[in-house]
Amino acid sequence: MRLAGLLVVATIGCGSLEVDMSKVVPAPAGADQAVELITAFYGVSARPTIYWYGGAALNCGYGTGYVDQKGSCVGGDQQDDTLIVSDRGGAPLSGTSLAHELAHYASDKRGEGGDQDHCGHFFRDDGESCAEPQDDARGDTGAANRMLAAMGL
Numbered sequence: 001m002r003l004a005g006l007l008v009v010a011t012i013g014c015g016s017l018e019v020d021m022s023k024v025v026p027a028p029a030g031a032d033q034a035v036e037l038i039t040a041f042y043g044v045s046a047r048p049t050i051y052w053y054g055g056a057a058l059n060c061g062y063g064t065g066y067v068d069q070k071g072s073c074v075g076g077d078q079q080d081d082t083l084i085v086s087d088r089g090g091a092p093l094s095g096t097s098l099a100h101e102l103a104h105y106a107s108d109k110r111g112e113g114g115d116q117d118h119c120g121h122f123f124r125d126d127g128e129s130c131a132e133p134q135d136d137a138r139g140d141t142g143a144a145n146r147m148l149a150a151m152g153l
């Protein structure tokens with residue numbers, strides 16, 4: 001009984017992703033196609049709700065990111081069925097965090113836990129240590145970004 005109570009408290013205590021609608025811009029060209037391609041590649045049929053941040057909202061990381069609710073400069077975020085992705089104004093979608101945030105989403109949907117530590121196959125090449133620096137050229141995320149780039153997205 002005590003354990004159950006603690007679990008309830010922990011669930012309620014989890015922060016939720018806050019979307020600042022003043023930062024939202026229209027989805028960039030090709031976004032729907034890119035989402036279809038990536039989610040199919042990741043093996044999920046569900047689709048998230050994606051909010052694109054852009055313009056003056058991208059005020060850190062040399063204009064590539066925004067300051068999230070924890071005060072960190074990030075290029076995107078994901079929680080449950082909601083994604084935020086920075087649209088760098090004309091930069092290719094393969095250079096955004098779209099494939100990265102969709103990887104967290106797909107990991108959730110596939111029952112793999114979301115991989116917030118970036119240690120699983122979505123973020124790591126075969127045999128790559130989790131201690132290596134993480135970037136979006138590795139694992140399934142890297143393959144998805146190369147696929148987008150090959151298609152001109």
Ligand SMILES: [Zn+2]
Binds near residue numbers: 100116118
């Ligand atoms: Zn991540």
